[in-house]
Amino acid sequence: MTNGWPHELAPYFEMLRIRRVEEAIARRYSDQQMRTPVHFCIGQEAPAVGVSMHLTLADQVMSAHRNHAHYLAKGGDLGRMIAELYGRSTGCCKGRGGSQHLIDTSVGFAGAAPILGSTISIATGIAFKLAKFNPGEVVVTYFGDAACEEGVFHESLAFASLHSLPIIYVCENNLYSVHSPMESRQPDRPIAELATGHRVPSFEGDGNDVAEVSMLASTAVNRARNGAGPSFLVFNTYRIVGHVGPEVDLNLGYRTQDELDHWERKDPLVQEMRRLGLPTAAWKELSDQMEDSITLEIESAFRFAIESPYPDAAEVALDVVPS
Amino acid sequence: MRKLSFASAILEAQEYLLANDPSVFVIGLGVPTNAGVFGTTVGLVKKFGPDRVLDMPASENGMTGMGVGAAIAGMRPIMVHNRVDFAVLAMEPIVNQAAKWFYTYGGQVSCPLTVRLIIGRGWGQGPQHSQSLQAWFAHVPGLKVVMPTTPSDAKQLLIAAVNDPAPVIVLEHRWLYDTVGPVAAQSTGEQLGVSRLMAEGTDVTLVSCSYMTLECLEAARLLATIGVSASVVDLRTVSPLDMTTILGSVEHTRRLVVADTGHTWFGISGEILARVAEAGINLLSRPLRYGLPNAPTPTTASLSDVYYPRAIDIARGISSQVMGANAPLLEDPDLGKPLDWPQRAFTGPY
Ligand SMILES: Cc1ncc(C[n+]2csc(CCOP(=O)(O)OP(=O)(O)O)c2C)c(N)n1
Ligand SMILES: [Mg+2]
Numbered sequence: 151m152t153n154g155w156p157h158e159l160a161p162y163f164e165m166l167r168i169r170r171v172e173e174a175i176a177r178r179y180s181d182q183q184m185r186t187p188v189h190f191c192i193g194q195e196a197p198a199v200g201v202s203m204h205l206t207l208a209d210q211v212m213s214a215h216r217n218h219a220h221y222l223a224k225g226g227d228l229g230r231m232i233a234e235l236y237g238r239s240t241g242c243c244k245g246r247g248g249s250q251h252l253i254d255t256s257v258g259f260a261g262a263a264p265i266l267g268s269t270i271s272i273a274t275g276i277a278f279k280l281a282k283f284n285p286g287e288v289v290v291t292y293f294g295d296a297a298c299e300e301g302v303f304h305e306s307l308a309f310a311s312l313h314s315l316p317i318i319y320v321c322e323n324n325l326y327s328v329h330s331p332m333e334s335r336q337p338d339r340p341i342a343e344l345a346t347g348h349r350v351p352s353f354e355g356d357g358n359d360v361a362e363v364s365m366l367a368s369t370a371v372n373r374a375r376n377g378a379g380p381s382f383l384v385f386n387t388y389r390i391v392g393h394v395g396p397e398v399d400l401n402l403g404y405r406t407q408d409e410l411d412h413w414e415r416k417d418p419l420v421q422e423m424r425r426l427g428l429p430t431a432a433w434k435e436l437s438d439q440m441e442d443s444i445t446l447e448i449e450s451a452f453r454f455a456i457e458s459p460y461p462d463a464a465e466v467a468l469d470v471v472p473s
Numbered sequence: 474m475r476k477l478s479f480a481s482a483i484l485e486a487q488e489y490l491l492a493n494d495p496s497v498f499v500i501g502l503g504v505p506t507n508a509g510v511f512g513t514t515v516g517l518v519k520k521f522g523p524d525r526v527l528d529m530p531a532s533e534n535g536m537t538g539m540g541v542g543a544a545i546a547g548m549r550p551i552m553v554h555n556r557v558d559f560a561v562l563a564m565e566p567i568v569n570q571a572a573k574w575f576y577t578y579g580g581q582v583s584c585p586l587t588v589r590l591i592i593g594r595g596w597g598q599g600p601q602h603s604q605s606l607q608a609w610f611a612h613v614p615g616l617k618v619v620m621p622t623t624p625s626d627a628k629q630l631l632i633a634a635v636n637d638p639a640p641v642i643v644l645e646h647r648w649l650y651d652t653v654g655p656v657a658a659q660s661t662g663e664q665l666g667v668s669r670l671m672a673e674g675t676d677v678t679l680v681s682c683s684y685m686t687l688e689c690l691e692a693a694r695l696l697a698t699i700g701v702s703a704s705v706v707d708l709r710t711v712s713p714l715d716m717t718t719i720l721g722s723v724e725h726t727r728r729l730v731v732a733d734t735g736h737t738w739f740g741i742s743g744e745i746l747a748r749v750a751e752a753g754i755n756l757l758s759r760p761l762r763y764g765l766p767n768a769p770t771p772t773t774a775s776l777s778d779v780y781y782p783r784a785i786d787i788a789r790g791i792s793s794q795v796m797g798a799n800a801p802l803l804e805d806p807d808l809g810k811p812l813d814w815p816q817r818a819f820t821g822p823y
Contacts, residue, residue, distance in 0.1 A: 169646075184597075185596055185597040185772075185773075185774040186597035186599070186772050187597060187598070187815060198632075206602075210482035225485050233711075237597070237772060237773030237774055237775055238773070241773075243772075244773065245771065245772065245773030246599070246600070246769075246771040246772055246773065247599060247600070247772055248597050248599050248772030248773070249597075250599060250601070250602075250772075251600070251601075252770070263601060264529045264601055264602065265558065265559065265561075265601055266559075267531070274527055282617055296530070299531040299532045299723060300534075300562070301532065301534050305621065311727060313704040323616055324651055327502065327530075327531060328502065328503050328506075328508075329506040329508055330502060330503055330506060330528050331508070334505070334527075334528035335528060335530040335531070336530060391782075402506070402507050402508055403507045404507065409770075460773065460775035460776075461771070461773060461775060461776060462575065463776070463778075463779045465768060465770060465771075465776070466776045466779045466780055467767065467768040470767060470768045470769070
């Protein structure tokens with residue numbers, strides 16, 4: 151991750167940038183111009199940032215429906231992401247994919263798909279290729295706690311273990327699958343233990359603490375780079391807004407204000423500031439600089455998107471198969 | 474008769490089934506939550522308890538197999554997948570097992586599994602959240618495939634599906650959920666496999682199912698303004714396909730138009746055209762079909778009008794078929810409106 155800030159501040163800046171992007175999308179979402187289901191990652195920025203710190207441009211990343219942080223932290227182009235949400239021809243999928251299908255192959259973001267578990271196995275296939283042809287390069291695939299309920303999770307981990315593939319499976323456990331709590335979907339056992347039966351080493355940590363994420367990710371990425379095979383990382387975290395769309399959905403009654411408050415106190419940005427010993431006297435100026443550069447970047451991304459053309463009608467049946 | 478929304482009619486059918494048959498249970502992701510699968514399962518857990526109204530892990534493949542097992546053991550599971558696209562993970566137990574169980578084991582054990590699958594269109598649902606895969610299911614011998622259009626059918630055909638000894642796939646269109654119509658309080662003992670004449674005309678027969686039947690009825694209304702009289706046949710059950718009503722109408726009008734929510738190629742519309750051709754009816758003009766082009770669904774709203782057929786497309790196609798170059802130009806009543814959502818009150822996201 152090279153966002154121009156000193157090493158010490160870079161993760162904080164990157165999380166702040168992702169947060170502000172999501173907030174900007176949320177603010178404009180009701181304009182009805184981004185007609186694509188957006189699964190906001192507000193509150194879940196740390197895993198993406200803490201993992202990406204250890205990745206090179208050549209390393210490959212995949213994600214699922216809640217993918218904005220993963221895409222941005224890997225260096226995915228912001229303008230093309232926003233244009234994708236606006237359904238424009240300059241979007242990273244030319245408007246065909248929307249929020250749930252980001253891609254930026256120029257920075258190793260290999261794709262995101264909203265069918266649960268699908269990119270767990272697809273990423274395993276990329277790892278199979280890298281192991282043979284690009285030794286030293288690794289794959290990261292991000293998914294939620296519910297994706298671990300799909301059979302492909304086990305099938306993929308077993309195969310990766312069998313072939314010692316260079317892949318890191320990253321589960322962001324935010325306690326919910328849409329509005330369904332863990333108790334109605336999974337037995338009472340740690341998700342992290344699911345991998346050990348496949349002899350995939352497993353590490354669990356605070357997914358709202360970017361330093362802890364980074365420490366665990368470093369171990370897993372090094373293992374993969376050195377040919378020691380796959381790892382499973384489970385990060386405990388929480389999404390602040392609803393499953394889809396920008397509203398805080400306490401009205402649905404599946405979670406409580408207390409729970410939300412608890413996790414807001416554990417906000418990854420707040421925790422990281424505390425770890426950095428901030429705010430110091432110089433902080434105000436630094437923070438303003440960060441906010442200003444982020445605001446500029448976001449404004450220019452939205453301008454790019456809004457000024458871009460829509461795809462023309464003829465494009466509807468273009469690229470169905472490669473010609 | 475009292476009126477209900479399509480979504481409430483589905484809810485009422487499940488209430489009726491749970492109350493009257495202890496072997497019925499409802500399972501699916503989010504079924505017991507307050508959102509309750511777009512309102513179609515709201516309150517069921519309170520009335521019937523968590524043993525009969527269950528949440529489900531995101532394990533479509535395994536859970537559908539579990540449903541097959543419960544069904545062959547004598548239960549009547551109603552399994553819900555929030556999008557047909559998620560049920561693609563469940564194709565193995567549906568296609569290989571449920572569909573073939575009764576036949577393979579010598580007609581001894583039936584598999585009365587009902588799978589509710591939700592289809593839709595528009596509002597950025599995109600390539601993996603808005604398919605209409607009825608043709609896949611209809612292609613498999615041993616499955617029955619139901620696509621209700623009216624709130625009444627949403628209720629009565631779901632009851633028929635669950636009471637049917639065969640495995641039944643029920644495809645519910647999201648754009649129908651808020652439509653309102655008369656629904657009988659009791660079960661009317663409706664059977665699967667019977668299509669319905671929704672409008673009677675003399676110049677052309679429109680055959681369609683699910684949401685596209687509403688577009689066809691609107692097309693018939695538009696055509697009436699220029700003096701073209703159209704029959705509309707609603708399939709209700711895609712498989713087994715009831716050809717009696719269709720053939721009766723086409724023999725009379727000698728013109729055929731089929732509209733489907735799915736892809737045109739290799740789909741329901743091709744099957745109906747083929748059956749009419751096989752029946753040897755001489756048509757007065759080329760048959761027409763309306764469906765999705767041979768391309769995945771683009772997410773961008775800007776392509777919805779070229780991707781999804783609407784009443785005006787159907788009506789214009791028919792008017793030139795019937796009246797040739799003399800056909801007056803039909804105005805598009807939805808000109809300038811957003812075409813990728815069902816009603817203006819809807820603000821997304823799905
Ligand atoms: C195969 C499949 N089943 C169901 C869904 C519907 N669905 C979309 S997101 C979601 C919740 C996923 O929860 P989790 O994996 O924990 O990720 P989170 O949304 O919490 O980030 C579900 C069930 C889906 N997309 N794919
Ligand atoms: Mg989750």
